[in-house]
Amino acid sequence: MEVIFTEEAKHDLDELRAYLEPLSPAGLANMVAALEARIRAVSDSPGIGRLTPRDDVREAVEAKYGFLIPYYVRGSKLFVLRVYRSARKPLEYETLKVEKQ
Numbered sequence: 001m002e003v004i005f006t007e008e009a010k011h012d013l014d015e016l017r018a019y020l021e022p023l024s025p026a027g028l029a030n031m032v033a034a035l036e037a038r039i040r041a042v043s044d045s046p047g048i049g050r051l052t053p054r055d056d057v058r059e060a061v062e063a064k065y066g067f068l069i070p071y072y073v074r075g076s077k078l079f080v081l082r083v084y085r086s087a088r089k090p091l092e093y094e095t096l097k098v099e100k101q
């Protein structure tokens with residue numbers, strides 16, 4: 001399954017990199033590896049993500065570092081909507097932008 005990161009998800013990753021790289025390049029590498037592994041697992045089995053308040057969005061949980069990864073599937077593509085640290089304020093699911101087909 002092809003994985004596509006939305007602009008919001010790319011922005012989340014850019015912010016993470018900007019914050020963590022100066023503090024701990026090794027920590028950033030470990031976190032990225034954990035996120036990649038979780039997203040790869042979801043792309044292999046998209047139904048494993050937990051349900052959300054929206055019928056068209058599921059979310060993967062990367063528990064070690066506390067990230068929520070909301071996503072949706074269209075055909076053979078998995079769209080990552082955000083890479084969101086759950087320690088922040090709660091994610092507002094109604095604001096997530098899902099492409100309609």
